[in-house]
Amino acid sequence: GAVVSQHPSWVICKSGTSVKIECRSLDFQATTMFWYRQFPKQSLMLMATSNEGSKATYEQGVEKDKFLINHASLTLSTLTVTSAHPEDSSFYICSANRVDTQYFGPGTRLTVL
Amino acid sequence: DQQVKQNSPSLSVQEGRISILNCDYTNSMFDYFLWYKKYPAEGPTFLISISSIKDKNEDGRFTVFLNKSAKHLSLHIVPSQPGDSAVYFCAATQGGSEKLVFGKGTKLTVNP
Numbered sequence: 001g002a003v004v005s006q007h008p009s010w011v012i013c014k015s016g017t018s019v020k021i022e023c024r025s026l027d028f029q030a031t032t033m034f035w036y037r038q039f040p041k042q043s044l045m046l047m048a049t050s051n052e053g054s055k056a057t058y059e060q061g062v063e064k065d066k067f068l069i070n071h072a073s074l075t076l077s078t079l080t081v082t083s084a085h086p087e088d089s090s091f092y093i094c095s096a097n098r099v100d101t102q103y104f105g106p107g108t109r110l111t112v113l
Numbered sequence: 114d115q116q117v118k119q120n121s122p123s124l125s126v127q128e129g130r131i132s133i134l135n136c137d138y139t140n141s142m143f144d145y146f147l148w149y150k151k152y153p154a155e156g157p158t159f160l161i162s163i164s165s166i167k168d169k170n171e172d173g174r175f176t177v178f179l180n181k182s183a184k185h186l187s188l189h190i191v192p193s194q195p196g197d198s199a200v201y202f203c204a205a206t207q208g209g210s211e212k213l214v215f216g217k218g219t220k221l222t223v224n225p
Contacts, residue, residue, distance in 0.1 A: 004156070032211055041122070043115075043202065043215040044157070093156050097211045104149070104156035 003027055004096050006105035013084055014113055020080045021108045023050075023094030029074035030096035035067075038091045038107075050077040050094075084112040116140045117205050119216035126223050132190040134219050136203030139184065143205040147213065148177060148188045151200045160201075161188070193223045 003026040013019050023033055031052045036044040048069055049057040056069035066088075068080040081088055093107040118137045126132045136146075144165040149157035163170040163177045163186065170177050176189045190197055200220045204213040 006156075034211070034213075041217070043117075043217040044213075046212060046214075049212065091154075095156070100145075101159050101162070102147075102211065102213060103159065106156045107154065109154065 004094065004103045004105040006092075006094055006108050008108060009106060010109040010111075012111045012113065015085055016083055018080055018082045019084055019110060020078055021092055021094075021110075023077045023079070023096075023105050025075045025096045025098075025103075028096070028098050030077075030098070031074060032097060033071060033077040034095045034102070035069065035077070035079050036093045036095065038093060044093060047079075050079075081110065084110070086112045088112050115216075116143075117203055117214050117216040119201075119203055119219050121219050122217070123220040123222070126193045126221065128195055128223055128225050129192045132188075132193045132197065132221055132223065134188040134190075134201050134203075134221065136186045136188075136216055137184055138186075138205050140205070140207070140214075141184065142207040143214075144208065145206050146177070146179060146186050147204045147206075148175075149202045149204060149215075150197075151202060151218070157202055190221075193221075195223045195225050197221060198223050 005024045007022045033050040035047045047062045050069045050071040052071045058064045071077040095102045095104040147162040148160040151157040161175045179186045200218040202218045203216040
């Protein structure tokens with residue numbers, strides 16, 4: 001099956017710093033990738049749609065200036081959490097579509113102290 | 114307003130028996146449904162899907178049933194195995210959109 005990787009798998013940072021999370025499609029090209037976050041015992045909430053070569057589309061309520069998305073190539077999308085605060089601590093997951101199926105990365109656990 | 118609902122947060126089943134996971138949706142425009150399996154600290158893994166033109170799709174031990182009139186789908190796992198223990202998410206999409214709407218998940222525990 002298709003493989004989507006994320007890096008890092010976990011990160012701990014101080015409040016006020018920025019954190020970058022990478023999402024790569026390893027064996028296919030993806031013009032569109034998605035970024036989700038998941039709080040404990042909650043569903044995956046779509047944050048934004050990352051479009052190769054153009055601006056990301058953010059879901060309602062997601063601050064685009066706080067969660068910067070860059071989709072610079074057909075295999076890489078990055079999510080930067082700027083000026084992170086403890087409430088940004090969450091599990092961030094990316095995904096990419098191949099044919100009719102969305103494949104997910106392993107996720108990144110962000111803890112902001 | 115949750116468009117995809119999984120009302121059972123957890124389910125416990127004996128090994129070898131059938132597991133039935135349920136999912137309800139409110140948006141009648143949804144036309145494609147997927148089930149994902151997720152282990153702790155990992156991303157979801159695609160399991161099985163069904164289009165709204167069908168009412169059943171089977172893949173090995175996994176069968177998904179769709180009842181459009183009731184806006185209900187279910188995932189049957191038979192026989193259940195301890196390795197099936199995970200959180201199962203139901204997801205839906207519409208009109209060929211790649212955007213998925215997820216339920217909150219049901220934690221399945223299969224006891225040996």
